[in-house]
Amino acid sequence: MKPEQIDTTEFRDHLSNVTEAGKRIWIYPRIVKGLLYKYRTVFSWFLMLLLFGLPWIEIDGHPYFMFNVIERKFIFFGVMFFPQDFHLVAIGLITFIVFIILFTVIFGRVWCGWACPQTIFMEMLFRKIENWIEGDYKAQQRLDASPWTQEKILKKTAKHTLFFVLSFIIANTFLAYLIGKQELWTIVSDDPSRHVGSLASMILFTSVFYFVFARFRELVCIVVCPYGRLQGVLLDKKSIVVAYDYVRGEPRGKQTKVVAEKPKGDCIDCKICVQVCPTGIDIRNGTQLECIGCTACIDACDEVMVKIDKPIGLIRYDSLDGIENKTKLKFNLRIKAYSAVLAALLGVLVYLLLSRNMMETTILRTPGLTYQENKNGTVSNLYSVEVMNKSTTAMPVNFALKDFPKGTIKLIGKPLFLNAGELTKGSFFIEIPKKDLPDNTFKLEVEVYSNGKLIDHVKTSFLGPME
Numbered sequence: 001m002k003p004e005q006i007d008t009t010e011f012r013d014h015l016s017n018v019t020e021a022g023k024r025i026w027i028y029p030r031i032v033k034g035l036l037y038k039y040r041t042v043f044s045w046f047l048m049l050l051l052f053g054l055p056w057i058e059i060d061g062h063p064y065f066m067f068n069v070i071e072r073k074f075i076f077f078g079v080m081f082f083p084q085d086f087h088l089v090a091i092g093l094i095t096f097i098v099f100i101i102l103f104t105v106i107f108g109r110v111w112c113g114w115a116c117p118q119t120i121f122m123e124m125l126f127r128k129i130e131n132w133i134e135g136d137y138k139a140q141q142r143l144d145a146s147p148w149t150q151e152k153i154l155k156k157t158a159k160h161t162l163f164f165v166l167s168f169i170i171a172n173t174f175l176a177y178l179i180g181k182q183e184l185w186t187i188v189s190d191d192p193s194r195h196v197g198s199l200a201s202m203i204l205f206t207s208v209f210y211f212v213f214a215r216f217r218e219l220v221c222i223v224v225c226p227y228g229r230l231q232g233v234l235l236d237k238k239s240i241v242v243a244y245d246y247v248r249g250e251p252r253g254k255q256t257k258v259v260a261e262k263p264k265g266d267c268i269d270c271k272i273c274v275q276v277c278p279t280g281i282d283i284r285n286g287t288q289l290e291c292i293g294c295t296a297c298i299d300a301c302d303e304v305m306v307k308i309d310k311p312i313g314l315i316r317y318d319s320l321d322g323i324e325n326k327t328k329l330k331f332n333l334r335i336k337a338y339s340a341v342l343a344a345l346l347g348v349l350v351y352l353l354l355s356r357n358m359m360e361t362t363i364l365r366t367p368g369l370t371y372q373e374n375k376n377g378t379v380s381n382l383y384s385v386e387v388m389n390k391s392t393t394a395m396p397v398n399f400a401l402k403d404f405p406k407g408t409i410k411l412i413g414k415p416l417f418l419n420a421g422e423l424t425k426g427s428f429f430i431e432i433p434k435k436d437l438p439d440n441t442f443k444l445e446v447e448v449y450s451n452g453k454l455i456d457h458v459k460t461s462f463l464g465p466m467e
């Protein structure tokens with residue numbers, strides 16, 4: 001049967017997780033088994049290990065990862081970034097968004113099914129706890145429909161207690177990324193009355209996570225997540241998604257030994273693919289916003305196909321084009337254009353990261369002052385200096401004048417010492433013999449040294465008397 005001969009109106013016109021009155025249907029997904037689920041489990045545990053472990057890793061006393069939006073201090077892979085690096089963050093974000101777009105254009109919602117923390121926590125932690133305590137989907141339905149017996153109270157209490165503990169751990173991990181493990185430990189171990197605000201945010205985060213995973217669940221992906229909503233514009237007929245091969249599967253129905261007048265497709269309409277779906281949809285209705293690409297329906301259907309002695313892959317990773325015309329993914333113009341933009345952005349980002357100076361020095365002539373003529377025949381200007389140390393090591397600094405061998409820099413106060421990740425301020429005079437001045441106003445270059453090594457150089461202006 002050719003695709004154009006298949007009547008698709010029957011199976012593309014309704015949603016499975018909403019009643020006709022628009023009310024939410026609570027979803028009880030059947031426990032899924034299968035090869036892809038095994039791969040997803042291993043990959044999820046690897047990601048969870050990273051996610052829970054990274055905020056506790058420190059290098060030279062500094063976190064390996066930190067996103068302290070309050071103090072505007074960010075650490076990626078042990079490298080500190082500050083508001084002064086905003087251009088890097090902006091380019092990094094644009095590159096990441098283009099990468100996501102490109103990835104989605106080609107591979108659909110692979111991110112959602114395999115790497116999104118919402119899916120991983122829900123399917124690999126909370127759902128497993130639920131299945132462990134309450135049993136499979138049918139047992140859960142029975143339990144919810146049953147009166148409040150001692151068994152039901154016990155099971156629900158145990159489940160929600162574990163949900164809350166897990167939410168607390170996730171919230172603390174989240175906080176550790178935001179404020180760093182040391183600050184988190186101070187909040188936890190110190191007198192609570194001194195950290196009321198932080199403890200309140202800890203409880204707030206815990207409650208939000210608990211609500212999301214205990215009640216809100218798939219609605220995060222369907223209603224809240226902006227990425228899910230972008231699918232409509234990003235996906236096309238050539239994108240690889242979790243897809244039902246309706247050419248092969250329709251017309252669906254129970255297989256009988258008697259050859260019916262109308263030949264049946266490979267789908268036996270057992271609905272197991274719907275029962276395992278965590279968003280409660282029927283993938284046979286076509287690609288939908290609600291599909292998070294979790295592959296549960298692929299595993300479920302493959303198991304059915306094996307049992308009825310048909311080739312696996314009735315539901316599989318494929319494009320609509322692939323299903324209808326048996327075409328393979330091509331590197332089309334849209335993918336080429338996105339790839340070119342991505343390559344250019346990556347190039348710029350790598351260049352900026354490699355050429356990024358770990359010191360950022362600003363030297364400005366003190367406003368409101370002109371110059372001073374000294375008795376020793378020199379002319380001096382007063383400057384204020386700010387040095388941002390973006391590295392994770394503390395260091396002393398001193399300054400030298402380039403191109404004026406007889407000129408000197410006289411620091412006011414103690415020599416500057418830069419603490420890691422901090423901005424240090426100071427002032428100094430630049431003195432140059434009057435006879436060496438090339439003009440009454442000119443640019444000169446100040447070199448910044450640390451332990452004898454040149455680490456930065458800055459241009460500033462110098463003002464002298466009119467001749």
Ligand code: SF4
Nearest residue numbers: 267268270271273301
């Ligand atoms: S699991 Fe496969 S055979 Fe069963 S209803 Fe779904 S697509 Fe059809």
Ligand code: SF4
Nearest residue numbers: 277291292294295297
């Ligand atoms: S349709 Fe399949 S891949 Fe999509 S969310 Fe449901 S089970 Fe997961």
